[in-house]
Amino acid sequence: MGTVTTSDTSFGVVADRNAQSKLRRIIVRPEIGALCALLLVYGVFAVVAGKASFVSFNGTAAWLNVAAELGIIGLAVGLLMIAGELDLSIGAVVGSSSIILSIGTGIYDLNVWLMLALTIATALLIGLINGLLVVRTSIPSFIVTLATNFAVAGSALGLARLLTNTVSSSMVSDPAVDALFAARWGQANVSIIWWVVATILSVWLLNRTRFGNWIFATGGNLSAARGAGVPTSLVKVVLFMGTSLAASLVGIMQTVEFHSGNATNGQGYVFQAPIVAVIGGVLLTGGYGSVLGFAFGAMLYGVISVGIFYSGWNTDWVQLFLGALVLLAVTANTYVRKLALSVR
Known part of the structure; x- marks a missing residue:
């Protein structure tokens, strides 16, 4: 019979500890909670609404379409939240982009590519103003962007009524623009590709560039990041411009898809995008988060929104699901963050 030596026992203990350490590091990743919630909720709706074609191609495309548009904005908002800031002006940027594009092409018969450039430039300007106001005045971004949301939304509504006597307008497009922003394969929209x-x-x-390190540093400890030479103001301004760009892209896709723009579009994203980021693992205090988590959060939102419809339940329950998920996500993310720091 063989005997167990001290070295064999020590090796076994070390191997067991290494396995536990690897498992723990996987568990504390920011996106794990969102992934587990997504799998659980999808499984529930697959059983409840499977016979109603929820798991079919068209059913899957339906929730992916919802997730894609929200996910594009959620990615940008999530990155900004990692840097410790928040942008509530995204809803107004979606609406203003929609009405600018539609009025320019539908009322004034301007070239659609020129109007696309003007629409994006306007959105970037809004993001630039947000960023500069935040970094130069030290006013909380919640207040700055909330004010910007009202100002931009009011300007879009006022100008739309002044120029067209309505808040909506038809858009004139061309085949190339339609293919780029509104192509469809069955029920699946091209927005899914944009999102991927x-x-x-x-x-x-976020994970392979110096700028990504700057984002984490800016949100993790602003004073220490500045002391280490991180251009924190530049990081924030660029990220604010990024959220406006993402919102403008979604506004453009919606306008081209329906060949119609509306100044009131997009207000739902004001809170939906931060919800996606929080469910995806970002901390409200900044410095922690995951892009995959944001993607899983958007998918979870899409599954709930469409799954409830396919199940035949009252769609008012969507708000209950999301409220519960946000509360659980904030609690879990705070605990996971502490656990992650202990692992390091």
């Missing part, structure tokens, strides 16, 4: 590309680029930006 944006997610891949965001993963690379």
Whole structure:
């Protein structure tokens, strides 16, 4: 019979500790909570609404379409929240982009590509103003962007009524623009591809570039980041411009898809995008989060929104689900953050 030596026992203990350490590091990743919630909720609706075609191609495309548009904005808002700031002007940017594009092409018969450039430039300007106001005045971004949301939304509504006597307008497009922003395959919209590309680029930006390190540093400890030479003001301004760009892209896609713009579009994103980021693992205090978490959060929102419809339940229950998820996510994320710090 063989005997167990001290070295064998020590090796076994070390191996067990290493396995536990690896498992713990996986568990404390920011996106794990959102992924588990997504799998659980999807499984429930797959059983409850499976016979109603929820798991079919069209059913899957339906919730992916919802997740894609929200996910594009949620990615940008999530990155900004990692840096310790929040942008509530995204709703107004969606609406203003929609009405600018539609009025320019539908009322004044301007070239659609020119209007696309003007629409995006306007959104970037709004983001630039938000960023500069935050970094130069030290006013909380919640207040700055809330004020911007009202100002931009009011300007869009006022100008729309002044120029067209209505808050909506038809858009004139061309086949190339339609293919780029409104192509469809069955029920699946091209916005899904935009979202996947944006997610891949965001993963690379946050985890593989110096700018990504600056984002974490800015949100983790602003004073220490400045002391280490991180251009925190530049980081924040760029990220504010990024949220406006993402919101403008969604506004453009909605306008091109329906060949119609509306100045009131997008207000739902004001709170939906931060909800996606929080469910996806970001901390409200900044310095912690995951791009994959934001993507899972958007998917979870899409599954709940469409799953309730396919199940035949009252869609008012969506708000209850989301409220409970946000509360659980904030609690869990705070605990996971503490656990992650202990692992390091």
